[in-house]
Amino acid sequence: MKNKNAIFIPLKNSNLLCLSTFIFCAIFCSSSVFSQDKDVGSIHGNFQTDVQYYNVDTVIGAPIVPEKLLMNGFANIIYTKGNFNAGLRYESYMNALQGFDPGFKGNGIPFRYASYSLDGLDVTVGNFYEQFGTGLILRTYEERGLGYDNAFDGIRVKYSPLSGIYLKGIIGRQRLFFDYGPGIVRGIDGEIMLNELSEYFSEMKTRITVGASFVSKFQRDQDPIYNLPENVGSFGGRLNISRGKISLLSEYAYKINDPSAVNQYIYRHGEAMFLSASYSQKGLGIVIAAKRIDNMNFRSDRNATANNLNINFLPALTKQHVYNLAATLYPYATQFNGEMGIQGDLIYTIKKGTLLGGKYGTGLNINYSAVNNIHTVPLDDLNEKRIGYTSDFFTPGDEVFFRDFNVELTKKISKRIKMNLMYVNFVYNMEVVQGLGGKGTVYADVAIADISFKLSDKSSIRTELQSLTTKQDLGNWATGILEYTYSPSWFVAVMDQYNYGNTNPDQRIHYVTGSVGYTKKANRFMLTYGRQRAGIFCIGGVCRNVPASNGLTLTITSSF
Amino acid sequence: MKFLSIIFASLLFVLNPVLAQESKARKIPASELKTLDGKTFHTENFSNNGKPIFISFWATWCSPCKKELNAIAERYEEWQEQTGVKVIAISIDDARNTNKVGPYVNGRNWEFEVYLDTNQDFKRAMNVNNVPHSFLLNGNGEIVWQHNSYSDGDEIKIYELIKKLAAGEKIEE
Numbered sequence: 138m139k140n141k142n143a144i145f146i147p148l149k150n151s152n153l154l155c156l157s158t159f160i161f162c163a164i165f166c167s168s169s170v171f172s173q174d175k176d177v178g179s180i181h182g183n184f185q186t187d188v189q190y191y192n193v194d195t196v197i198g199a200p201i202v203p204e205k206l207l208m209n210g211f212a213n214i215i216y217t218k219g220n221f222n223a224g225l226r227y228e229s230y231m232n233a234l235q236g237f238d239p240g241f242k243g244n245g246i247p248f249r250y251a252s253y254s255l256d257g258l259d260v261t262v263g264n265f266y267e268q269f270g271t272g273l274i275l276r277t278y279e280e281r282g283l284g285y286d287n288a289f290d291g292i293r294v295k296y297s298p299l300s301g302i303y304l305k306g307i308i309g310r311q312r313l314f315f316d317y318g319p320g321i322v323r324g325i326d327g328e329i330m331l332n333e334l335s336e337y338f339s340e341m342k343t344r345i346t347v348g349a350s351f352v353s354k355f356q357r358d359q360d361p362i363y364n365l366p367e368n369v370g371s372f373g374g375r376l377n378i379s380r381g382k383i384s385l386l387s388e389y390a391y392k393i394n395d396p397s398a399v400n401q402y403i404y405r406h407g408e409a410m411f412l413s414a415s416y417s418q419k420g421l422g423i424v425i426a427a428k429r430i431d432n433m434n435f436r437s438d439r440n441a442t443a444n445n446l447n448i449n450f451l452p453a454l455t456k457q458h459v460y461n462l463a464a465t466l467y468p469y470a471t472q473f474n475g476e477m478g479i480q481g482d483l484i485y486t487i488k489k490g491t492l493l494g495g496k497y498g499t500g501l502n503i504n505y506s507a508v509n510n511i512h513t514v515p516l517d518d519l520n521e522k523r524i525g526y527t528s529d530f531f532t533p534g535d536e537v538f539f540r541d542f543n544v545e546l547t548k549k550i551s552k553r554i555k556m557n558l559m560y561v562n563f564v565y566n567m568e569v570v571q572g573l574g575g576k577g578t579v580y581a582d583v584a585i586a587d588i589s590f591k592l593s594d595k596s597s598i599r600t601e602l603q604s605l606t607t608k609q610d611l612g613n614w615a616t617g618i619l620e621y622t623y624s625p626s627w628f629v630a631v632m633d634q635y636n637y638g639n640t641n642p643d644q645r646i647h648y649v650t651g652s653v654g655y656t657k658k659a660n661r662f663m664l665t666y667g668r669q670r671a672g673i674f675c676i677g678g679v680c681r682n683v684p685a686s687n688g689l690t691l692t693i694t695s696s697f
Numbered sequence: 698m699k700f701l702s703i704i705f706a707s708l709l710f711v712l713n714p715v716l717a718q719e720s721k722a723r724k725i726p727a728s729e730l731k732t733l734d735g736k737t738f739h740t741e742n743f744s745n746n747g748k749p750i751f752i753s754f755w756a757t758w759c760s761p762c763k764k765e766l767n768a769i770a771e772r773y774e775e776w777q778e779q780t781g782v783k784v785i786a787i788s789i790d791d792a793r794n795t796n797k798v799g800p801y802v803n804g805r806n807w808e809f810e811v812y813l814d815t816n817q818d819f820k821r822a823m824n825v826n827n828v829p830h831s832f833l834l835n836g837n838g839e840i841v842w843q844h845n846s847y848s849d850g851d852e853i854k855i856y857e858l859i860k861k862l863a864a865g866e867k868i869e870e
Contacts, residue, residue: 179723183824213824217726222822254727268816271792278791278816282827303737330736346735379734386796413796422800452793457758482797484804500805547767589849597849624850659830659843694826694845 178218183696185281186210189234194687197646197668200235207234209241211281213248225249236674236683237284238443240314247315248288259295264288267307269326269350272450273390273409274373274435277311283674283681285444288312289322301333311437311446318446320356320437346377354437354448363402363523369395371407371435371449386413390449392435396523398442399434400474403525407432409451422484427477428454431511431528434473444681454478455506455541460559461616461634462605463583465672467565469508469539477533478508500547507541510534510569537578540564557587567610571673581607595624606638613638628654634670659696664689722839728819730787730812733799738812740819747836748781749862751855754820754830755786757794757801762829765847769855770807776856780863784809789817789828833858833868841868 187209191202208231215224226248233241250263266288268276279286291309298304305326310317328348332338351372358365373390392407413426436446451471455478458464483503487494512532516524543561550556561583567576582605589599601618615637620630634648650667671685728740743750751769755762766786769776776782786809788798795813802811814820823832826845833842833855842858844851858868 181723181824183826185826213821215726215822215824220727222726266816266818266821271795271815276792276816279821333736344734344736377735384734384796384799411792415796415800417800417803419803419806422797422802422804424797424800426796450792452791454793457794459758459760482800484800486804486806502804591849593850594853595850599849622848622850624848625844625854628848654846656844656846659845661845696824696826696830696843696845 176218178216178221180214180216181697182212182214182224183694184210184212185692185694187234187690187692189686189688189690191235191686191688194668194685196643197648197685197687198671199685199687202235204232207232209234209237220255221251221253223249223251233284235686236681238314238445241284243315245315247286247312254295257297259293261293264290264312265293265307265309267293267305267324268450269305269324269352270348270373270375270388271386271411272452273388273411273433274350274352274371274392274449275307275322275324275326276450277448278450283444285681286312287445287447290317291322299334301330303328303330311448313438313441313446318437318441320354320439320446322352322354322437322448324350324352326350343378343380346375348375349373352448354435356437356439363396365396365402365439366394369393369435382416382418384415384417387411390433392433395435395439397434397436397439399436400432400525402523403432403519404523405432405525407435408530409433409449411454420486420488422482424480424482426454426480428479429477429511429530430471430473431475431530432473432525453508454480455508455539456480456482456504456543458543458561460583460585460587460601460603461618461632462603462614463543463559463561463563463585465670465674466605466610466614467563467567467579467581468673469541469565470570472508472510472538472569475511475513475528475534476508476538477511478506478539480504480506495548495550497549500545502545502547503543504545505542506539507537508539510536510538536566536569537564538566538569553591555589555591557585559583559585559587561585577609579607579609581605581609597622597624611636611639611644626656628652630654632667636670661692661694663692665692666690722835722837722841724838724840725834726819726822728814728822730814730819733802733811733813740822743785743834743838745781745783745836748783749836749859750783750785750834750838751859752785752787752832752834754789754814754823754825754828756788756790756828757797758790759828761847763805764849765829765831765851766807766809767805768849768852770805770809772852772856773808776859780859782859782863786811787814787819788812789814789820791815831855833862835862835868836865 190206210229213226225246227246229244230241248264252261266277277287277289289309293307295305308323310321331345353368353370355368358367371392375388378385388411390409394404394406396402396404408431410429415424430451435449437448438446453469453471455469485501487499489498493499511528512534513526513528515526518524541563545559548556563581565579567573567579585603587601589597591597599620603616605614616634618632622628630652632650636646639645648668648670650665652665654663666689668687672683674681674683725740725743730738732738790798795815829847830845832840835841
């Protein structure tokens, strides 16, 4: 049967063949295994679906959804037998929910793999995720809630020839929705854990790990104007040292010239550096970290933008907020073309029985982060060499991208009452971070009280009161949440976000939602109805814009 | 459509002998984690001398996860004395926050075994959709119970199950 709607499995014919071969191999392998012994292995997996019905709501500017109902769905099925694994992920977007890239369309199996490990050798064929060091030059991963998936399709070999030495090699193309990016990515990584090398070193109190990697991508140059590098290499090195309560992490990466849509096709090299030191003992933790990024956008398609085909991972060096107003209005996102940042974090538990510690002890968390641009000197060579600019490695620029000072207190008041109090002060360069010209910089104060009352062993009530005050952007916001939980299965919640400070009186809107959730073991059902505010939804420093919407959402997650 | 049928047929074929087998409890799949001081750790090596193990997936940015583990931390001494249970906390924090995990764990006085699953390989192998997600293992290292999400008071239920396992009883639900 010829299927003209090729959205069905938009993997191409050759891939189709591969996939069938792969599945038959899997069967063949497993059936020959079955005949040998009684352990036939196990099949397990998980499932998630989000279905949303959209109401028309012009007041909040919700986009019209002609389908009225949209759905994202995923299922992973993994077969494991001893050292052998094979799995696939079926994905379905009919059509993708609002806020997801419309590239996700239709159904398919964009992820399937087989792997085995034996005597220190580990082989994966098909799709896989991989990370070298902290990911400065290579990291592929999946974040379903964001529609982020830059998985490789290819081959990975990991080998540990000696205790303490770990080698990896990968080659593959990256996932782009239901297709692949045009470039091929090759990478090797080696890591030595000194303390595992011999007994002499294992006795040492100082623990040392060194690692190095090399990654290169190939993409044909078909550009009519520029002479572009077809092979772009990058390398990175890292050194981690820890001794007792102190730990130091450092990583550096360099990339040769890689003109791309993101850097306006300049031929400058790229650099990234990450340093972090921490001290911790019972009841006290301190982390300080610094980062510099210069022209380090690295994708397997030089013309790609948005969250597509990233080879490396450059997370923001700022606190990942969890409370609604602090997390979704002004979240910072790494500026690939250049930024310098620092962060400090202090976690302290004030002892029980002291004045501030009270009967149960008090948790304190103070965090500060600051990010600026890098200092650059323009070269004015855009019609010749196109290097673009020079930049001194240690000099930050004058432009403030982001500031975040926050304090959080966690306090158990009595057996029944627990409280979290938080204050946040943001400086947020909206023009740069969100790319919205004319929006300027937002200065905002956020105050949060999160209080829970235990009614019985099983039931409790939690309330969140949040306020965000600012003279810029949309003005002041207040959020109230009331939640009732009955352990271990039920929760009911109501939330109102009120933009009471909007300069336009017609936009002083209440965004009210109600939710009910039911969890039984590894199955979870959740229904949400109401108005959802437009915002930026981030996980791990990668963000997507979610438009305002009004409607009913059903989410089911399950594992087996 | 032909393609889908192939897949389903194949799956059935693979599943068939597995399902025909008496339902045998699943063990922890092989995966690699890092300890807080950078050592590589293989998940096959989780052990607690025949006593139960509680595994919880969490992240420094996940409030309910931290609530769950802090609630358990308050009771952990008693739990261990009574049942010998071991609690293992798997952080799925990525490079943005991995260096905050150790200081957080120490800062909050957690006595658990803590591992880093930086690129979430173990999370995927365990079929975790989102955090918090927790698993209970009996003395033979078999997964006998799992739960997604956390509400205040869940720790009481969890402890009841741990006591049953420690007494060698089966969990039937």
